[in-house]
Amino acid sequence: MDNHTIAHTEEHHVSLPQHRHHFETEEQQREAATFGMWLFLLTEIMFFGGLFMAYLLYRNWYYDAFVAASNTLNIGLGAVNTAVLIGSGFAMALAVWAAEVRKKGLLVIFLIITTLLGTVFLGVKYVEYKEKFELRHVPGANFDISRFVNPPADARDQQHLAPDMAHKTEIYFSLYFAMTGMHALHMIIGIGLLIWLTIRAQRGAFSSGYVAPIENFGLYWHFVDIVWLFLFPLLYLINIHPMH
Amino acid sequence: MSTILSLPDQRTATLPKKNYLNNEHGILSWLLTGDHKRIAILYLISITFFFFIGGAFAGLIRLELLTPQPDLVASDTYNKFFTMHGIIMIFLFLVPSVPATLGNFLIPIMLGARDLAFPKINLLSWYLYIIGGTLTLTALVLGGVDTGWTFTTPLSTHYLNTHVVTAATAIFIAGFSSIFTGLNFIVTIHRMRAPGMSWFRMPLFVWANYAASLLMVLGTPVLAIAIVLVALERTIGIGIFDPTKGGDPLLFQHLFWFYSHPAVYIMILPGMGVISEVISTFSRKRIFGYTAVAFSSVAIAVFGFFVWAHHMFIMGVSNYSALVFSLLTMLVAVPSAIKTFNWSATLYKGSLTFETPMLYAFGFIGLFTIGGLTGVFLGSLGMDIHLTETYFIVAHFHFVMVGGMLMAFLAGIHFWWPKMTGRMYPESLSKLAAVVTFIGFILTFMPQFILGYLGMPRRYHAYPPEFQVLNVLSTAGATVLGVGYMLPMLYLAWSLKYGAIAGDNPWQATGLEWQITSPPPTENFHEIPIVDYEAYDYERLEKMKKHEVTTVG
Amino acid sequence: MGISPVLWQFLIKWLHASALFPAEASTIAPYADALYFFLLLMTLVGTVIVAILLVTFSIRYRAEKNPVATQIEGSTLLEATWTIIPLAIFLVVFVWGALLYFRIYNPPANAMNIYIVGKQWMWKAEHPGGQHEINALHVPMGRPVQLTMISQDVFHSFSIPDFRVKREVIPGRYTTVWFNATTPGTYHIFCTQYCGTLHSGMIGEVTVMTPADYEKWTQDSTSGMSLAQNGERIFASMGCNACHNGTAAARGPNLAGVYGSKLQLTDGSQILVDDAYLREAILSPSQHVTAGFAPIMPTYQGQISEEGLIDLVEYLKNLNSNYRVQQTLNTSQSNATAPDTAPGVKP
Numbered sequence A: 001m002d003n004h005t006i007a008h009t010e011e012h013h014v015s016l017p018q019h020r021h022h023f024e025t026e027e028q029q030r031e032a033a034t035f036g037m038w039l040f041l042l043t044e045i046m047f048f049g050g051l052f053m054a055y056l057l058y059r060n061w062y063y064d065a066f067v068a069a070s071n072t073l074n075i076g077l078g079a080v081n082t083a084v085l086i087g088s089g090f091a092m093a094l095a096v097w098a099a100e101v102r103k104k105g106l107l108v109i110f111l112i113i114t115t116l117l118g119t120v121f122l123g124v125k126y127v128e129y130k131e132k133f134e135l136r137h138v139p140g141a142n143f144d145i146s147r148f149v150n151p152p153a154d155a156r157d158q159q160h161l162a163p164d165m166a167h168k169t170e171i172y173f174s175l176y177f178a179m180t181g182m183h184a185l186h187m188i189i190g191i192g193l194l195i196w197l198t199i200r201a202q203r204g205a206f207s208s209g210y211v212a213p214i215e216n217f218g219l220y221w222h223f224v225d226i227v228w229l230f231l232f233p234l235l236y237l238i239n240i241h242p243m244h
Numbered sequence B: 001m002s003t004i005l006s007l008p009d010q011r012t013a014t015l016p017k018k019n020y021l022n023n024e025h026g027i028l029s030w031l032l033t034g035d036h037k038r039i040a041i042l043y044l045i046s047i048t049f050f051f052f053i054g055g056a057f058a059g060l061i062r063l064e065l066l067t068p069q070p071d072l073v074a075s076d077t078y079n080k081f082f083t084m085h086g087i088i089m090i091f092l093f094l095v096p097s098v099p100a101t102l103g104n105f106l107i108p109i110m111l112g113a114r115d116l117a118f119p120k121i122n123l124l125s126w127y128l129y130i131i132g133g134t135l136t137l138t139a140l141v142l143g144g145v146d147t148g149w150t151f152t153t154p155l156s157t158h159y160l161n162t163h164v165v166t167a168a169t170a171i172f173i174a175g176f177s178s179i180f181t182g183l184n185f186i187v188t189i190h191r192m193r194a195p196g197m198s199w200f201r202m203p204l205f206v207w208a209n210y211a212a213s214l215l216m217v218l219g220t221p222v223l224a225i226a227i228v229l230v231a232l233e234r235t236i237g238i239g240i241f242d243p244t245k246g247g248d249p250l251l252f253q254h255l256f257w258f259y260s261h262p263a264v265y266i267m268i269l270p271g272m273g274v275i276s277e278v279i280s281t282f283s284r285k286r287i288f289g290y291t292a293v294a295f296s297s298v299a300i301a302v303f304g305f306f307v308w309a310h311h312m313f314i315m316g317v318s319n320y321s322a323l324v325f326s327l328l329t330m331l332v333a334v335p336s337a338i339k340t341f342n343w344s345a346t347l348y349k350g351s352l353t354f355e356t357p358m359l360y361a362f363g364f365i366g367l368f369t370i371g372g373l374t375g376v377f378l379g380s381l382g383m384d385i386h387l388t389e390t391y392f393i394v395a396h397f398h399f400v401m402v403g404g405m406l407m408a409f410l411a412g413i414h415f416w417w418p419k420m421t422g423r424m425y426p427e428s429l430s431k432l433a434a435v436v437t438f439i440g441f442i443l444t445f446m447p448q449f450i451l452g453y454l455g456m457p458r459r460y461h462a463y464p465p466e467f468q469v470l471n472v473l474s475t476a477g478a479t480v481l482g483v484g485y486m487l488p489m490l491y492l493a494w495s496l497k498y499g500a501i502a503g504d505n506p507w508q509a510t511g512l513e514w515q516i517t518s519p520p521p522t523e524n525f526h527e528i529p530i531v532d533y534e535a536y537d538y539e540r541l542e543k544m545k546k547h548e549v550t551t552v553g
Numbered sequence C: 001m002g003i004s005p006v007l008w009q010f011l012i013k014w015l016h017a018s019a020l021f022p023a024e025a026s027t028i029a030p031y032a033d034a035l036y037f038f039l040l041l042m043t044l045v046g047t048v049i050v051a052i053l054l055v056t057f058s059i060r061y062r063a064e065k066n067p068v069a070t071q072i073e074g075s076t077l078l079e080a081t082w083t084i085i086p087l088a089i090f091l092v093v094f095v096w097g098a099l100l101y102f103r104i105y106n107p108p109a110n111a112m113n114i115y116i117v118g119k120q121w122m123w124k125a126e127h128p129g130g131q132h133e134i135n136a137l138h139v140p141m142g143r144p145v146q147l148t149m150i151s152q153d154v155f156h157s158f159s160i161p162d163f164r165v166k167r168e169v170i171p172g173r174y175t176t177v178w179f180n181a182t183t184p185g186t187y188h189i190f191c192t193q194y195c196g197t198l199h200s201g202m203i204g205e206v207t208v209m210t211p212a213d214y215e216k217w218t219q220d221s222t223s224g225m226s227l228a229q230n231g232e233r234i235f236a237s238m239g240c241n242a243c244h245n246g247t248a249a250a251r252g253p254n255l256a257g258v259y260g261s262k263l264q265l266t267d268g269s270q271i272l273v274d275d276a277y278l279r280e281a282i283l284s285p286s287q288h289v290t291a292g293f294a295p296i297m298p299t300y301q302g303q304i305s306e307e308g309l310i311d312l313v314e315y316l317k318n319l320n321s322n323y324r325v326q327q328t329l330n331t332s333q334s335n336a337t338a339p340d341t342a343p344g345v346k347p
Helices: A026-061 A063-070 A075-100 A104-135 A163-167 A169-202 A212-236 B027-031 B036-064 B075-094 B097-111 B119-142 B164-191 B204-235 B249-283 B290-304 B319-347 B356-379 B381-387 B391-421 B427-454 B465-498 B538-546 C005-017 C029-060 C076-105 C211-221 C227-237 C275-283 C306-317 C323-331
Strands: C112-119 C122-126 C132-134 C136-140 C144-151 C156-160 C165-169 C175-180 C185-191 C204-209 C262-264 C270-272
Touching: A026 A063, A026 A169, A026 A212, A026 B164, A026 B204, A026 B249, A063 A163, A063 A169, A075 A104, A075 A212, A104 A169, A163 A169, A169 A212, A169 B204, B036 B075, B036 B097, B036 B119, B036 B391, B036 B465, B075 B119, B075 B164, B075 B249, B075 B391, B097 B119, B097 B164, B097 B204, B097 B249, B097 B391, B119 B164, B164 B204, B204 B249, B204 B290, B249 B290, B249 B319, B249 B356, B249 B391, B290 B319, B319 B356, B319 B381, B319 C029, B319 C076, B356 B381, B356 B391, B356 B427, B356 C029, B356 C076, B381 B427, B381 C029, B381 C076, B381 C165, B391 B427, B391 B465, B427 B465, C005 C029, C029 C076, C076 C175, C112 C136, C112 C156, C112 C306, C122 C136, C122 C306, C132 C136, C136 C211, C144 C156, C144 C165, C144 C306, C165 C175, C204 C211, C227 C306, C227 C323, C275 C306
Parallel strands: C112 C144, C136 C204
Antiparallel strands: C112 C122, C122 C132, C144 C175, C156 C165, C156 C185, C185 C204, C262 C270
């Protein structure tokens, strides 16, 4: 003789359709989801942490190569990307607000803006990567150090590197591609999730009190943003204004 | 109102009509399930499958080592044997063993919850495990990998032609399986305990899995990035570990061992949790020093993060480094000692019976004590110089992992088999298997300590003839050990159809899992219990048996 | 060591004769074995204590004899006891092990040096006098011998179990280990770091000889040029003497007597000129540039083998004057003209 699960009638709010029955209350479900997302972000910090450790080591060993290689990056584009990402973070925060105040139209608009800005970021990254390919600064068999040994007249950094130090720029670019590549991968996944969330938002899934997915995605998006805020100075801004 | 219901006499026990096993039918109801109990069974079947593949490789290794000459297989093949043995046993068996099977099954029930926090992620975790396992088998079928499970660079990046990237990808994916399991456990334990269940009323099994989950969640991502970098170096040639390009192969060692040392604690902590439950039940007593045992689990997890370079003492780390890591290694050994003494003290003034789980638990305590103390040999800098990279290391980690962890896993399987299946296994056969396993184990791995001190290196295909006698002893033991592992497969399968009906609480144990039917209903509890008592409250159990209130399920 | 040396010898010989224990063939071996026996004793005592507890409690408190269990919460005193005592023992082991480690990895000042190059799947030993061995190592007894080791490819590990010494052999940097062999005979050399297909074939023999026999062996096995002589040849043929000629206007620092000194670098720091520094300076010269010099030295990465580097290092170790350097300069091929540079600064 089985008893079936009885909905808890002492709760004040109506059970939402998204309520999962293994949770006793929506409060519990919401808190669990947020906690889970924070934990996941912690794992992401450990993941990127390995790369930051490698960066720390090699920048210490091969500082001159890192300076020269960093100076070949386009700071303008990097700054644009930083602004774009911060903007998309702001849009995302507005989207979370819109979901909380149950304004479906605004939510969808802000999600779209976030997605667009994220795509702009990726577009700029594509431009930068393309330039690296053309200059043969991609690590591997094709790597070319001639611009470091003999900087061309239009290069920002006119410092000549000895050939053995110039070879170490390949380490810098390995880290550059690994770190920004991993970051871009997380952006692409994020944009995929954004599109899915936007579609569901348009259908009204998040404008009647169930905001957890928007909030938790917001956490993820802000995290990806923060990773970039570390990558930008570490990769683009090494010794921009040398101290004399 | 007490929510603990029937404790019927086992002799008249019947299987519940509706339970998680027969609640839904059809293969899709299993492959798309969100029920933590079904996922646990899926894992149990999968890891058993991989255990036997890994075990087959072990058999082949020991077979080759019967003679000093490399005469059974070619050297490259032998190298693939120990690589695949290591990868499969560590990533596809030991890491998920207790957490993914027993942890998945029991943690929600032990906490008084209906399921884990994220059932879909739980299922995803199993699928990731299957994908990782399949990729590993793919690497095997395509020709195998011979890097050793440790993927040492530059060997793995520049000097081998085997399917390194496939194997690395497999481990990367399996790693995410582990991360999601740990994440699920942590959130569940923090957020879904039943009303009244404070942290210090949780069973110690939960504490142990919690500590292991911390390690899973924080450590595995570092392995992931190490593997990604190896794959990039192999495919594109980025040079990050290549000394000719300015890279440092020692960087890989640091990144690899930063995970792989906590990994060994991921593997052992859940087993220690099992032992706490078993010792308590079969002494009919609360665990001596509950708080100490609980905190020691967390202490092992925390300290475990700070000792990784003890795998690198002879690799040219600085003297200062070596001192710090050796000291911390000594510190991490202490909580394990605390646990061992607490378990032993639990027996004092208990009322002991020696069913199979208890036999395995005793085996664990004895063998883990030896294995753990030999770890102290290795943590001691000067001693490590002579012992590292020899069979002493092989003996040490097999003592803790096989003599320890695998015995704990078997203890847990036997202990909770009645709960998961509703059936009892044949007791005399299971006791025999436990004893055979214990004897086989000692015969296999004790000689390896001696071989290690004599200097026989690990991963050797051929060896000087004077080492043969000890190798033959070891292989003989392995045969006995193999028999010991085959027996449970046979009688546990037999018990599914022919075993005695278990009833709700065949062991008369405390714990919420023993207050529900065997097998449990899908929703675990008809009503969420209110927990206003401590864990291992045998006095309460006695009182309840006296005032039997039955609403038979 | 508190135990009569005679008794110790007897014990070790008896153990070794049983084929269950390695020989003690170096000065450090008895120290390692002493720690080992202590650890064995610790393990035995620990295991026996646990076993006694388990067995006696199992007998005394089995269900038939003790049907009612007594619930005991715990005991802070006991917790403290079995925390502090194991910790104390482990700390003793830590200190003892650390002391042994420093003994094994810090060679005495008068150690003779032999170079080891490991490659898949053989060991090459290079004696300073020019003797070359493959998978073999001849050493005199009673003298400290330091091995300076490097790998040409992957990680290897050089192990002589009977001496109780072992060290990883790594590509890209030197590692060292030393020993003082006490008993003539042959002992195993193993590679103990998995290195590919023939990892278990990368074995050899170290032959310990009396000083007289060793002398005779060095005479008989010399291949002509010593390492330093070979290094001198490389120094000239690769054009090193063009810049490092020891004159006042030289483009490169004076190298005579530089080994063992403390060098001032361009970034203000100081560095000890040892084997590792010399090797790195040849392969990555712009990383540590001597103060007062421009970073113009080309890199020789990929152009010199590890053996060649060893020859150069040996040469520079013994270089006391620039007389022969300047001689060879006049007769060598390199004739690069010198750009304007700062005057050479003596280190």
